[in-house]
Amino acid sequence: MPPATTRSKTEPRLSRPEQVARKIKDAVVERGLRPGDRLPSEAEMMAEFAMSKGTIREAMRILEAQGLVKSRTGPGGGVFVHEVGTERARALLSNYFWFRDLTIADVYQMRRAMEPELAAALAGHLEEPVLAELEAIAARYAAPAATIEEERDQHVASLDFHATLARQSDNPLLGFVIGFTVSLLTEITLQRQLYEPPNEQLRATGHDYHCRLLAALRAGDGGAARAIMKAHMENAWSLMGNQEALALGRFLPD
Amino acid sequence: MPPATTRSKTEPRLSRPEQVARKIKDAVVERGLRPGDRLPSEAEMMAEFAMSKGTIREAMRILEAQGLVKSRTGPGGGVFVHEVGTERARALLSNYFWFRDLTIADVYQMRRAMEPELAAALAGHLEEPVLAELEAIAARYAAPAATIEEERDQHVASLDFHATLARQSDNPLLGFVIGFTVSLLTEITLQRQLYEPPNEQLRATGHDYHCRLLAALRAGDGGAARAIMKAHMENAWSLMGNQEALALGRFLPD
DNA sequence: CCCAATTTGTTCGTATGTATC
């Protein structure tokens, strides 16, 4: 590790809590600590780093905000190494895209590339309970919606179909990225109310693709699953593109 | 916002700094604050939330750790809304994969799907300076390496070629994910020393693919760029898979 | 059920550092 004096001028020197957080993190890595392992108590860290309680606590907050540790009160309590959860990782990453307004096209460019790969990999590898769960989800948008609220729920359910598929991936990277992409799309859809006006064609073709995909997954036909998912993505992309254009039109009437 | 009493038992109630951080974040969203906008001073927040300085400071650390704010001392100082940087987002997300040991196969399953898509999208859209930069990078592994150190540097450079391509994407999502995937691969390669033993075939074919890709990108031939990148990924995958097997063999000799 | 011990959580007062005018 380079000495602290070699810092460049562009990175402002770290505050003391940041220094402590960094050192704790390095120590965890170096000593190979695993989730559940206990870190030194506040009192011990105050002595170890010769810093006040407040400073140590701020350092722990930094690590906790990143999902790396979790603290408990009481005897046997303390600060413990923690595995970053999927939900937390999603939330942290979605902050990155907050000021980088993504378009539907951006999201679908990703989906078009990734989801067919996932479908192919999953074919023949899903247990019956999962297949049943997917069928239950698909059943929720088997028929046209009667109200706007139902329309929105159907839209979310059809995205949940893909999120459920993503959770089945034994590739953590692929699973996370697809799950994140789907959650991004869900946020965008709900925030801009892209389920309005109702798009019967989007629902009908989506449901049909999902059913055919399930059949291919159950049959273990990876090639077919990939092809169906690919066609599904292309189709959804063009239909969702229309929805986005309509939504934009709501604010740019002419 | 639901009242605090409606929290479930599974999510332990939030600590006060977490509550404050949450409320500040909500306020930023609701009031449409942009990067550079100033948040209330510590003193004002102490009054606003009726909490002590330490608690407010811990809340600011939480937001700062997520890259959402940045604080400056002195007159005119304070806490300011901040755009989450690419570097920080990468670091936060890589924590997620820390205890989920990824394999080379996992990473390449992603790359096989995404990089051809990026190549196709970039064809004909790169400025001359960028193309020149890419050529300069490729020149660094045009010839076999003489030492192990040079071997490692060439390996990193050939990955930097892809990172540089990713930065050119006008799709922030695709660009980030590919950049992140490449940085993951760089970490794995360096940590497990997968550049050892030297693999001349990997270097030679990689350089050849990069050169042919550059030609297609310059010519604006998206289809060719996609095909070349796809073949490149398949080829690199099988060769890197061998490297991984060899590395595993170092620890499992028989 | 209460009590005591242990550990994090929170407060207040004060002092120091830093950047602007």
Added chain:
DNA sequence: AGATACATACGAACAAATTGG
């Protein structure tokens, strides 16, 4: 150089949560 306004840090005390007797 000095005054001002802000974050940064320290120390002592007290509060709350959890565990075990």
